[in-house]
Amino acid sequence: MADIPWHDVFSDTRNEQNKIIANSREKTSIFLYLMTREGDYGYNIARQFADAYSREIWKGTKSLNIQHASKINSILKSMRNDGLLLTLGEKKELYPFYSYRPVPEDSKPARVYYCINPDVILYPNKLAIIKEERNEYIRGLQKVDTPVENSDIKKSKPVIENIPAFGSKRRKILRNPISDLELYWNYWDFLGESKHPETSRWMPELRWNYLQYLSTLRLIERSAISTDKIIKYIDEIPELDYLTVLVTAQFFADEILQVYKNIPLIQHIRSAKSSGHVVLELDQTELKMIMGQNKVFSSFKGLEKVCSHVFIEFNPNPDAALIIHPEDVLPFRTLMDTNIVQEVKRARSIKKDNL
Numbered sequence: 001m002a003d004i005p006w007h008d009v010f011s012d013t014r015n016e017q018n019k020i021i022a023n024s025r026e027k028t029s030i031f032l033y034l035m036t037r038e039g040d041y042g043y044n045i046a047r048q049f050a051d052a053y054s055r056e057i058w059k060g061t062k063s064l065n066i067q068h069a070s071k072i073n074s075i076l077k078s079m080r081n082d083g084l085l086l087t088l089g090e091k092k093e094l095y096p097f098y099s100y101r102p103v104p105e106d107s108k109p110a111r112v113y114y115c116i117n118p119d120v121i122l123y124p125n126k127l128a129i130i131k132e133e134r135n136e137y138i139r140g141l142q143k144v145d146t147p148v149e150n151s152d153i154k155k156s157k158p159v160i161e162n163i164p165a166f167g168s169k170r171r172k173i174l175r176n177p178i179s180d181l182e183l184y185w186n187y188w189d190f191l192g193e194s195k196h197p198e199t200s201r202w203m204p205e206l207r208w209n210y211l212q213y214l215s216t217l218r219l220i221e222r223s224a225i226s227t228d229k230i231i232k233y234i235d236e237i238p239e240l241d242y243l244t245v246l247v248t249a250q251f252f253a254d255e256i257l258q259v260y261k262n263i264p265l266i267q268h269i270r271s272a273k274s275s276g277h278v279v280l281e282l283d284q285t286e287l288k289m290i291m292g293q294n295k296v297f298s299s300f301k302g303l304e305k306v307c308s309h310v311f312i313e314f315n316p317n318p319d320a321a322l323i324i325h326p327e328d329v330l331p332f333r334t335l336m337d338t339n340i341v342q343e344v345k346r347a348r349s350i351k352k353d354n355l
Helices: 024-035 042-054 069-081 088-094 131-142 180-190 208-222 227-235 242-260 263-274 281-292 300-314 330-354
Strands: 002-005 020-022 085-087 113-116 125-128
Touching: 020 069, 024 042, 024 069, 024 085, 024 113, 024 208, 024 227, 024 242, 042 069, 042 227, 069 085, 069 113, 085 088, 088 113, 113 208, 125 180, 131 180, 208 242, 208 330, 242 330
Parallel strands: none
Antiparallel strands: 002 125, 085 113
16 A cells, blocks of 8 residues: 655656646645635636735745646646545545535536545545555455344445435445545454454444544635635745645634634624623623634634534434534544644654754
8 A cells, every 4th residue: 555645745746857847835835725615726726816916915935836827727637646636526426425515517618626635634644545455445344234133134235324324415434436545544443453343333433533524624615714814824834835734724623613612602692682682892802802813714603604514414313403512623633633743753754864
């Protein structure tokens, strides 16, 4: 199994003539921009950066090519070939349990919408499972069935379909296609080094953290952060590389948690307004101060709306009221801590070897 650090994938990409067709700063800038978008196409990305450049929101040092539509498409294709990006169609196939905003399909020329590959953030190395290994993982997982009392269910069905009360929107494991990282995590979580099936364990419970990781990324993508905010954020970063991507994901998660922590105050103010009571000036001042601490996520109302869209797919009772909990983002935040530490250790190890 190939095990390439994503840091290396973010380095300069050269063609056969050894000419750089996508440098590290360009690739990182585009990836960070797309982290806050469900998907976007080359011409529009170039237009947004060109407009920001003309208004001096973005200086674009060493990344000026991304404001030119003629050049950005080759960069986007290169990033997709490297596994950093997916097309929107590919992402819908890999993660069919999410809802997606419709995009124009009759444009001429046809637009290719690109979005981030979640694996880049969720795991420090690029996995490429060979066919034989993939088949071994799938065969192993197929042996993991539902609890014994449901053993009379036909075993020819995919495992996830055999689990009671688990609807098609929430079906996840063993569908086709499935990302290499997801397959790898599922296999080792359920079977471990012993490779012995444990028929009494339920996959959905064990993989809930993975769904929380993905959902946190969806919150970031769907939160409608303004273009000016994210481009200005990118422009202010002194170093653009893979570590920057991980730190940014951690930073965004922290800001989401900052909003969540203040739900009681926000709900108190909302309740007072709806009941016709006067909102204390002290409460309003405190709320403005709290929201002002966030650099990117500064709208609870917008984030709350996005949360309802993201988590509705995992709610077994669609008629029940959804409650947004800060702990939904905590597993992702913990994962980012781990990945950042691992990336820093890797970078230090390389630096030490070069001394």
